[in-house]
Amino acid sequence: MTENTLKEKINMNGNNSIEIDCAPNGKPLNYKILNEEIHQVINSGYKKIILNKVCGQRFIGASLQGDLEFVINGVPGNDLGIFMDGPKIIVNDNCEDQAGNTMNNGTIIIHGDGGDVIGLSARGGKIYVKKDVGYRVGIHIKEYERKHPVIIIGGTARDFLGEYMAGGLVIILGLKILPDGKITENDYPICGNELGTGIHRGKIILRTNEDLQSKLGVGAKLFKPDEDDLKHIEPYLKEFCEIFSIPYKIITQKPFKVVKPISKRPFGGSYCGQIV
Numbered sequence: 001m002t003e004n005t006l007k008e009k010i011n012m013n014g015n016n017s018i019e020i021d022c023a024p025n026g027k028p029l030n031y032k033i034l035n036e037e038i039h040q041v042i043n044s045g046y047k048k049i050i051l052n053k054v055c056g057q058r059f060i061g062a063s064l065q066g067d068l069e070f071v072i073n074g075v076p077g078n079d080l081g082i083f084m085d086g087p088k089i090i091v092n093d094n095c096e097d098q099a100g101n102t103m104n105n106g107t108i109i110i111h112g113d114g115g116d117v118i119g120l121s122a123r124g125g126k127i128y129v130k131k132d133v134g135y136r137v138g139i140h141i142k143e144y145e146r147k148h149p150v151i152i153i154g155g156t157a158r159d160f161l162g163e164y165m166a167g168g169l170v171i172i173l174g175l176k177i178l179p180d181g182k183i184t185e186n187d188y189p190i191c192g193n194e195l196g197t198g199i200h201r202g203k204i205i206l207r208t209n210e211d212l213q214s215k216l217g218v219g220a221k222l223f224k225p226d227e228d229d230l231k232h233i234e235p236y237l238k239e240f241c242e243i244f245s246i247p248y249k250i251i252t253q254k255p256f257k258v259v260k261p262i263s264k265r266p267f268g269g270s271y272c273g274q275i276v
Helices: 003-009 031-043 227-244
Strands: 010-014 017-021 048-055 069-075 085-091 105-110 126-129 150-153 166-172 175-177 183-185 201-207 220-223 256-261
Touching: 017 031, 031 048, 126 227, 150 227, 166 227, 201 227, 227 256
Parallel strands: 017 048, 048 069, 069 085, 085 105, 105 126, 126 150, 150 166, 166 201
Antiparallel strands: 010 017, 175 183, 201 256, 220 256
16 A cells, blocks of 8 residues: 555645555445554554544554554454453444454443454453453453453443453443433343353453353352452542443442352363373
8 A cells, every 4th residue: 555545545634643444435344454554653653543443453552562542433353352461442332253362452442332252361451341242251251460351341241251261350230221311220140051161360340230150160169258358448439430421339339259260270071180
């Protein structure tokens, strides 16, 4: 893509920011071309990139590092922020699957619904989704030393939430946020079945009165939150509420339940049991 062609698609806004039209003349750019353009403007020194009319393009923000901010107007495709290490991504709509895949650091904020497998194998950073998400959210997120991934969902989740978690924190709030900004309790179950299957580190915290015992997966156990649990999640919840304009007092109107691992090796007897 030539420099002149690129200039036709971008607007300079000053303040070190730039806008890219992701569907010029109504035709969405191929995801490879869009990502090439993103790298070009970053190499030119821009720190804030506004992407307009995004329509399913994949791998936005892939492997990017440093003090960058993306504002996405539209619906990004799979693997938003994959391998990302530091930038901030704000999505002003819904998002497709695997946002934050293997993310090392940074923040992803989604002002709509998220797809399936959000936060797959994330090693750090924060993912905040205003509304609902799909299946296998938080699968195999992990932590090491100061790396501690956090996923907060304002609405509900589906089956296999927190599957094979190896660390980190997943919070589900069970709220329903209407288009006019009104906030009510969600009518749907806060999560699906196989909750925490294979979890061996970290915790899942759900704001609910529901009986979750029958939904637990292999290796998961329900607990009442202790003082340390509540102290740990408070700053994340306050940040989430501030971002999405949710009164914090609403969060306190229902109790929390905590899912933690029974064992650090829930399947220790199933794989190489004679060797390990």
